[in-house]
Each structure stands twice: as C-alpha cells, then as structure tokens.
Amino acid sequence: MRYNYNKAEFCGDRQWLLNGDFSCNKRVLYLIKTYDDLSIPEAKKSLLDQNCTCVGDGVGSGADHRSAAIASSAVAVARASTIPAVKEDVQTYDYDYSNTSTATKKVVVVLSLALLVMTFGFRKRRAGARARASRARRVPFAVIITVLFTARNIFYALSGQYMDTYIKYLQPYEVQNNCIKEVEQHLQQVEHTLQAIHIRYYMYDDPDITLTGETRAAFELIDRNGRKDRYKHEEENDRQMILALEKSSLRTLNANEAQLFIPPIPMSSILISKSSDFKTPMDALLNHPIFQRNLGNNHLLISTCFALHRYHYRAYTQLKDYYHLIYNMTIVQSWDPVAVHNDLFHSSDKSSNWGDYHSTLVKEEPTSLSRRSISVGLGSNNHDFPLNHATMEKFNSSTNFIFYHSRTEPSFNNSTIYRHAPITNITLDNNFPKSSIGWGLDPDEWLEEFSRSQFCLMIRGDSPHSHALWRSIRVGCIPVIISKHLPVYAPIFKSTLNMSDYAVILDEEELLRNATKALLTLREMTIQQVEIKLLHLAFA
Numbered sequence: 001m002r003y004n005y006n007k008a009e010f011c012g013d014r015q016w017l018l019n020g021d022f023s024c025n026k027r028v029l030y031l032i033k034t035y036d037d038l039s040i041p042e043a044k045k046s047l048l049d050q051n052c053t054c055v056g057d058g059v060g061s062g063a064d065h066r067s068a069a070i071a072s073s074a075v076a077v078a079r080a081s082t083i084p085a086v087k088e089d090v091q092t093y094d095y096d097y098s099n100t101s102t103a104t105k106k107v108v109v110v111l112s113l114a115l116l117v118m119t120f121g122f123r124k125r126r127a128g129a130r131a132r133a134s135r136a137r138r139v140p141f142a143v144i145i146t147v148l149f150t151a152r153n154i155f156y157a158l159s160g161q162y163m164d165t166y167i168k169y170l171q172p173y174e175v176q177n178n179c180i181k182e183v184e185q186h187l188q189q190v191e192h193t194l195q196a197i198h199i200r201y202y203m204y205d206d207p208d209i210t211l212t213g214e215t216r217a218a219f220e221l222i223d224r225n226g227r228k229d230r231y232k233h234e235e236e237n238d239r240q241m242i243l244a245l246e247k248s249s250l251r252t253l254n255a256n257e258a259q260l261f262i263p264p265i266p267m268s269s270i271l272i273s274k275s276s277d278f279k280t281p282m283d284a285l286l287n288h289p290i291f292q293r294n295l296g297n298n299h300l301l302i303s304t305c306f307a308l309h310r311y312h313y314r315a316y317t318q319l320k321d322y323y324h325l326i327y328n329m330t331i332v333q334s335w336d337p338v339a340v341h342n343d344l345f346h347s348s349d350k351s352s353n354w355g356d357y358h359s360t361l362v363k364e365e366p367t368s369l370s371r372r373s374i375s376v377g378l379g380s381n382n383h384d385f386p387l388n389h390a391t392m393e394k395f396n397s398s399t400n401f402i403f404y405h406s407r408t409e410p411s412f413n414n415s416t417i418y419r420h421a422p423i424t425n426i427t428l429d430n431n432f433p434k435s436s437i438g439w440g441l442d443p444d445e446w447l448e449e450f451s452r453s454q455f456c457l458m459i460r461g462d463s464p465h466s467h468a469l470w471r472s473i474r475v476g477c478i479p480v481i482i483s484k485h486l487p488v489y490a491p492i493f494k495s496t497l498n499m500s501d502y503a504v505i506l507d508e509e510e511l512l513r514n515a516t517k518a519l520l521t522l523r524e525m526t527i528q529q530v531e532i533k534l535l536h537l538a539f540a
Contacts, residue, residue: 180528180531180535183536187535190496190539198250199250200250200251200252200257200258201245201258201259201260201261201262201300202261202262203245203251203261203262203263204261204263204285204288204290206284208284209263209264209265209281210264210281211266211281231268231271231272231305231306232272233378233379233380233381234268234304234378234379235266235268235272235305236380236381237268237304237376237379237381238266238268238269238302238304239266240381241302241304241332241376242264242266242302245264246264255290259298260298260299261298262299262301263285263291263301264302265282265285265303267301267303267305267308268303268304268308271305271317276318277318278317278319279318279321282319282325285326286325296325296326296327296329297329299328300329300330300332301326301330302332303331304332304333304334304378304379305334306335306378309331309333309369309370309373310364311337311364311365311366311368311369312363312364312365323369327371328371329370329371329372330370330372330373331369331370331372331373331374333373333376334375334377334379334465335375335463335465335489336373336375336491337365337369337373338368338370338372338373339488339491340368340488340489341365341367343488345366355484355485356415357485375491375494377465377469377470377491378465378466378467378469378470378490379467379470380470380471382474384447385471386451387474387475388451388474388475388476389538390476390538391534392530392531392534395534398453398454399434399452399453400434400435400449400453400454401432401433401434401435401453401455402433402435402436402453402457402480403437403449403456403477404423404435404437405436405437405438405439405441406419406423406439406440406459407439407440408439412462413462413463415460415462418512419459419461421511421515422437422457422511422515423438425514425515425516426515426519427516432516432520435453436453450471450477451475454478455477455478455479455504455519455522456475456478456479458479458480458482458483458486458503459482459483459511460483460485460486460508463489463490464483464484464485464486464489465489465490469481469503473502473537476534476538478530478533478537479502479503479504479537480503480504480519480522481499481503481506482505482507482508482511484507486499487499497539497540502536502540503533504522504525506518506519
C-alpha cells in the first residue's frame with residue numbers, strides 16, 4: 001500500500017504530522033513501504049510489541065493502536081509481531097516537538113563534556129623534596145569525575161531507544177536564606193554522582209581517521225590558508241579535548257567493552273588546511289565495521305568549529321557530501337544547533353523570538369545538520385589562560401571591579417551598540433570603582449588585568465556566544481552575561497549547573513539605557529551571594 005501523505009493520522013490525543021516528519025512516522029512509513037499489505041495500526045503495533053515507546057501517546061502504553069491491530073486479521077497481526085522494530089538508522093531531518101508524546105519527552109543531560117574544556121589544564125603539585133625536584137604533573141580530580149559524568153550522560157543520550165533531540169535544562173534548586181552549607185552539600189552530592197559512573201568508551205585508532213603517522217605527517221605539510229587565524233581557538237580546543245579523552249581511565253582499547261565510540265578526527269585542523277581534505281577520514285570512518293554496525297548511533301564527533309555545522313555553510317567544504325551520512329552522530333559544537341532549530345521552529349512557546357538574530361537564523365539555519373548536538377561554548381587553549389580557582393580570597397584581592405575590552409569594528413546582528421555601551425557610556429572616574437574597560441590592551445597586560453578582576457563581562461556579538469564566558473570561568477572571575485539567548489544557543493554545564501548558579505545575568509536593554517547603573521547593581525550583592533557564585537564557579 002502507499003501512504004497518503006496528506007492524511008493526518010492520530011496517536012491517541014496527539015496529532016501526527018501531515019508530512020510524516022515525526023520520527024515515529026518515519027519508522028511506521030518504513031514498515032508499510034517494506035511490507036505492502038501491512039496496515040498502519042499493524043506497523044505501530046509491531047513497534048509497540050518490541051518496546052518502541054515513542055509510538056504511544058503516553059496514555060495506556062499505546063492501547064489505541066494495539067486494539068486497532070487486534071481488530072485486523074489474525075494472520076496480519078501474527079506477522080506484524082515478528083517484524084523487527086525499526087532502529088534509529090531511519091533518518092529524520094525534522095520533527096514537531098510540540099506534538100511529541102509525553103512518553104518521549106525524556107530529559108537528556110549531556111553537556112558536562114564542557115567541563116573537560118574548563119578543567120583540562122594540568123596543575124603542578126609539590127610534595128616533599130623529590131616532588132619539588134621533579135615537579136610531577138597530576139591530572140586534576142575534576143577531570144576524572146568530569147569524564148565519568150560525561151560518559152554516563154552521553155550513553156543515555158545515544159542509547160538505541162529513540163529520544164527527543166530537545167535537551168531540557170537542569171531544574172534550578174532553591175538556596176534557602178543564602179545558606180552556604182546547603183550549596184556545599186548540593187555540590188558534594190553532584191560530585192558523588194560523578195564518581196559513581198563506570199561507562200567505557202572506545203576511540204578509533206585507524207590512522208586514516210586520526211590522521212596520525214604518515215597520514216598525519218603529510219597532512220601537516222599542507223600550508224595553512226587564511227582560515228587559520230579565524231578558527232585557531234576552535235582547533236586548539238578540539239585538540240585538547242581529544243587529548244584529555246585519550247588519557248582518561250574510562251577509555252577502553254577493546255571496542256567490545258565500549259558503550260560509546262569516538263572517532264578523533266581533527267575536524268577544525270582539516271578545515272583550516274589548504275586542501276580541507278575531509279574525504280580520507282570520513283570514508284575510513286563510514287567503511288569501518290564499528291560505524292556500520294551502529295549506523296552512527298552511540299558515536300560522538302568533537303567538532304567545535306562554529307562554521308562546520310552551520311546549515312548555510314554546508315556547501316563550502318568537502319564535508320557537504322557527508323552530512324547526511326553522519327546525521328545520527330552526536331556533534332560536540334561551540335553552540336547547540338539542534339536546540340536552536342527546535343526553539344526557532346518547534347517550540348511550544350509561540351512567543352519565542354530571537355530578536356536581532358531571528359531573521360538571520362531562520363534564513364541561514366532552516367534545519368539542523370545533525371540529529372543531536374552538545375554545546376561546550378567557545379573555548380581556547382588552556383595554556384593561554386592559567387587555571388585560577390574562584391575563591392573569596394581571590395575575589396577580595398582583585399584590583400579591578402569590572403573587566404571588559406572590545407574591538408572597535410562593528411558587529412553583526414545589531415550587536416555593536418551592546419558591545420560598545422560599557423566603553424562609550426561609562427566614565428571611569430572616582431564615582432565608578434576601579435575597572436579595566438576599553439578598546440584593548442597588550443596581550444600580557446590584558447591577561448594580567450583580566451585575571452585580577454572581580455566581574456568579567458560577556459556581551460553578545462555576531463552570535464549570542466563569546467569566548468569571554470569560558471575565559472572568565474578559567475581565571476576565576478564571575479561572568480556577567482549580557483546575552484539574552486545564550487542559555488539556549490550555547491549552554492555549558494547544562495546538565496550539572498545553571499548559568500545563574502555561577503554567573504550574573506543582566507538584561508541587555510538595561511545596559512543600553514544606563515550602563516553605569518546596570519553594572520553598579522553588582523555592588524549590591526551580599527557577601528553570601530558572592531560566595532555562592534564563587535562556590536559554583538570553582539566547581540565549574
């Protein structure tokens with residue numbers, strides 16, 4: 001039989017999409033096209049019988065479809081029960097979140113991978129005369145628990161059972177009367193959860209995938225093009241994340257022991273090379289038996305370069321021939337393209353609007369190039385920003401109240417007025433606490449002033465995210481976020497911390513109306529409120 005695409009089917013009280021774009025529709029369509037005489041209710045029942053929970057409407061375990069199938073011929077019903085359930089290899093490029101059944105709205109917590117970016121830097125420790133002589137380097141404990149927590153969350157997100165690509169935020173917890181002890185207990189509980197994780201992952205070692213050995217040597221000889229400076233931070237960030245994963249005790253060299261699979265393709269390095277040869281590693285990955293067995297599921301691709309997974313940029317590199325083939329992989333990006341797409345086109349909140357970014361995103365990002373994505377924010381090389389833990393001692397000894405420097409060049413999406421507001425509207429005199437605000441400094445002076453500041457501004461720019469957030473966390477400076485859409489566009493620590501836990505969030509329009517007044521509200525924070533921010537910031 002041929003399915004009538006213009007006819008709406010119903011799943012209980014939940015309407016199915018007219019064009020079959022919802023993932024369960026795709027699976028049912030696959031079955032009825034494969035087995036010509038199989039009815040739609042029978043196809044749905046075959047999925048239900050094999051624990052495909054996404055078919056039902058969350059009420060009665062899909063009893064409406066089961067009863068309809070039973071009413072059909074006994075022979076057809078018996079045959080339907082023997083048909084294998086369609087797995088996630090039936091690719092879907094869109095779905096209507098507002099019509100998704102309650103049973104499929106499962107919370108997926110995956111963004112703790114961002115902690116790897118923040119905690120990767122090794123610290124030097126001294127312990128006795130021998131340690132003082134050798135200056136032995138030790139991996140911070142935070143890296144270990146981060147990898148544990150990351151592995152568990154990605155495992156849940158990438159398991160064979162279908163889950164919505166929409167990732168919900170961690171529910172905020174209320175701190176009663178600014179109780180420091182309560183915050184400490186909460187963070188200890190999170191830490192214990194991280195320590196209890198035992199998920200293993202396997203990293204591909206094929207030299208054509210990793211570009212190591214002779215393949216890598218040939219790759220390194222390629223002259224860099226003009227993209228090098230533009231995407232330098234992303235390349236360094238990818239490299240240090242892969243290095244941290246390679247050294248983790250959760251990594252297994254036996255693929256049969258792994259629940260997750262990571263192909264360490266140097267995506268950003270390839271992009272900024274002159275040839276941009278994605279063909280070699282991608283062909284090797286797609287032909288690998290592990291990838292073919294999983295069809296991209298349970299796979300994590302670290303690719304934080306902002307441009308690589310933007311829909312409007314897809315035709316400019318060799319990767320354009322592979323997006324549909326790696327669609328089932330989870331992409332680690334500096335932003336969250338899947339969440340942005342869902343919020344733009346499938347949000348149940350019809351008032352959702354991205355303001356100055358809206359028309360650009362609707363035009364340039366009509367769909368997501370991957371089924372799932374994880375945001376780790378815009379990072380940089382850890383060695384450029386020595387780790388400085390957030391403490392009250394550090395906060396009180398900081399010589400600057402606020403740190404903020406920006407370029408004079410204009411920004412896209414009407415962001416220039418926001419980025420320039422603190423510089424052009426604040427008079428640094430005796431009426432404003434000592435701060436470092438201006439149009440830039442020499443690199444050494446910039447880092448010194450940045451590290452000696454209590455609050456560091458992160459203001460929206462060409463996009464809602466900025467390197468300033470990652471850098472602020474790295475040096476122990478409380479971030480002041482002035483970017484309305486950042487929590488959806490590029491959340492970090494989404495599964496463990498809310499942005500409001502470790503950062504101060506100020507309204508964009510308040511900054512424009514009176515930048516001085518808006519920033520001076522930071523002085524109204526109590527000691528307890530500051531300490532709570534610092535506790536969460538240190539945990540980050």
